[in-house]
Amino acid sequence: MVDLMGQYSKIKNEIDRNIISSIESGRFVNGPIVEEFSENLSDYLNVKNVIPCANGTDALQIAFMALDLKPGDEIICPSWTYIATAEAAAILGIKVVFCDVDLDTFNTRADLIEPHINKNTKAIVPVHLYGQSCDMAAIIKLSSKYNLKIIEDNAQAIGCKYTFPNGDIKFTGTLGHIGTTSFYPSKNLGCYGDGGAIFTNDDTLAEKIRMTVNHGEKIKYHHEIIGCNSRLDSIQAEILNIKLNYLDTYNSNRKIMANNYNLALSGINELVTPKVLDNSEHVYHQYTLRVLNGKRDDFSSYLNDLAIPSMIYYPIPIHKQKPYRNDQILKNTDILSDEVISLPIHTELETSSQEYIIENIIKFFK
Ligand SMILES: *Cc1c(COP(=O)(O)O)cnc(C)c1O
Numbered sequence: 001m002v003d004l005m006g007q008y009s010k011i012k013n014e015i016d017r018n019i020i021s022s023i024e025s026g027r028f029v030n031g032p033i034v035e036e037f038s039e040n041l042s043d044y045l046n047v048k049n050v051i052p053c054a055n056g057t058d059a060l061q062i063a064f065m066a067l068d069l070k071p072g073d074e075i076i077c078p079s080w081t082y083i084a085t086a087e088a089a090a091i092l093g094i095k096v097v098f099c100d101v102d103l104d105t106f107n108t109r110a111d112l113i114e115p116h117i118n119k120n121t122k123a124i125v126p127v128h129l130y131g132q133s134c135d136m137a138a139i140i141k142l143s144s145k146y147n148l149k150i151i152e153d154n155a156q157a158i159g160c161k162y163t164f165p166n167g168d169i170k171f172t173g174t175l176g177h178i179g180t181t182s183f184y185p186s187k188n189l190g191c192y193g194d195g196g197a198i199f200t201n202d203d204t205l206a207e208k209i210r211m212t213v214n215h216g217e218k219i220k221y222h223h224e225i226i227g228c229n230s231r232l233d234s235i236q237a238e239i240l241n242i243k244l245n246y247l248d249t250y251n252s253n254r255k256i257m258a259n260n261y262n263l264a265l266s267g268i269n270e271l272v273t274p275k276v277l278d279n280s281e282h283v284y285h286q287y288t289l290r291v292l293n294g295k296r297d298d299f300s301s302y303l304n305d306l307a308i309p310s311m312i313y314y315p316i317p318i319h320k321q322k323p324y325r326n327d328q329i330l331k332n333t334d335i336l337s338d339e340v341i342s343l344p345i346h347t348e349l350e351t352s353s354q355e356y357i358i359e360n361i362i363k364f365f366k
Contacts, residue, residue: 001309002186006348011242018238031234037241041197044244047174049206051198052232053213056155056182059196060088060125062230063151063178066198066208069094069122076116077125077153078108079319080333084182085127085153086318095120098319100330104275106130106288106340110138117142123149128157128172130288130313130342131188131254133280136175137164143176150176154199156285158189159251163279173199178209183232183240188254188285189247191236250347254284257345257354261287264358268365270295272339286313287345296339302364303341308357311342 008015022033034052042050053059069075071093077085079098086096100112106129113124124143126134136152143150154160154173158181163169173179181187183195198213200206208225211218216227243250258274266273272290276282291299296312303310317333318324343357 001311001342001344002346003348004185004190007346011246014242015239018242019235022234022238025234027234029231029233031237033234033241034232034237037232037237037244038197040241040244042199044247045171045174045199047171047179047199048201048203049199049209051200051206051209051213052237053196053198053230054232055194055230056153056180056184056187056196057084057088058213058228058230059180059182059198060084060151060153061091062209062212062228063180063198064089064092064094064123065212065227066178066205067123067149067151072120073122074118074120075123075125075151076113076121078127078129078333079317079328079330080106080108080314080336081127081129081153081318082155082314083318083321084155085125086324089125090324096318096324097121098324098326098328098330100332101129101336103290103332103335104272105132105134105277106274106336107132107134109135110142113139114142117146117148121146121148123151125151125153126176127153127155128160130274131157131160131283131285132274132276133157133160133162133172133175135277135279136162136172137279140175149178152176152179154179155182155184155187157283158187159247160283161281165279174201177202178205183236188251188283189240189243191239191243193233193236195232195236195240196230197232251283253347254345255282257349258282258284258287260351260354261343261345261358265289265361268362270365271361284345286342288313288340288342290336290339291341292339294338296341299364300341303360306360308360309344312340313342
């Protein structure tokens, strides 16, 4: 599904040189390069504060901590997401309430969130799944109506732009009160280990987040709040700082690949190609199809027999996972778990490999 070694081979000289100089500097955690990378990312995203941390799951947990969410409080997030979105709240004793998603975009919508709001609801956690923004104008309007905070889980959509109805264009992750991301190796901006970051335009929240990632201290050994240990190491920051320069190129390659799939596959009746909203870009962290008429599993074994990689994100929605199980019926989420399949889409995918994948998909549906 990804070719991280192929990508590395093209930037090997830069990466190797900077990793070695980082080791030789003797600053392994929170060195100057971590600061430099956060400034570069904050310039790129046009957001006031970027606070690096250890991974995308911690980024979410720290966002909840910075907003002072406590046991008894509720957040609303889609069940159709990676487990981390819910887990980061559940670990703090926050009640996770699941909402459904749109069948065509795989993302949640304001009207699917609103019925779950009650007096305990404190925050909404929209997830920009597979690389496309949720319709944030409507979600922001909803959050103002009920005075709720928005934490955007932007782990899959870094570099994606959203256009507001008034024409303003902003990056996902900078649209709500707090945005979070992951630099896990396979993400659109990935390092060679674990990493994550938190974004906010609110300086007061940023100060709290900076303390939270580092044991609740501003001054060493003076602990003002309960925090955790969630830092980005210097070697990962070196890698991210280099790869940030290539993010737009990587994302446009993904778009070209997605376009090839769309052109070739949109005529097949039993496949639904991904729908992109008019007001969002798509950076295709995943290229995800719906396979109709109960054929997904046969299609998946067919690809497997041909050694064509494919994945099901996600085979079991969170509201059906043991620790989170409830009797909620989320119609679209349940349909998607039976229908979705993701095809290889990455920065190193060769046109010839993609043609081979496409030919064989067409054969299956003939
Ligand atoms: C990857 C991911 C995370 C978690 O990131 P980690 O760095 O693996 O902790 C959270 N949410 C979503 C939607 C993700 O895809």
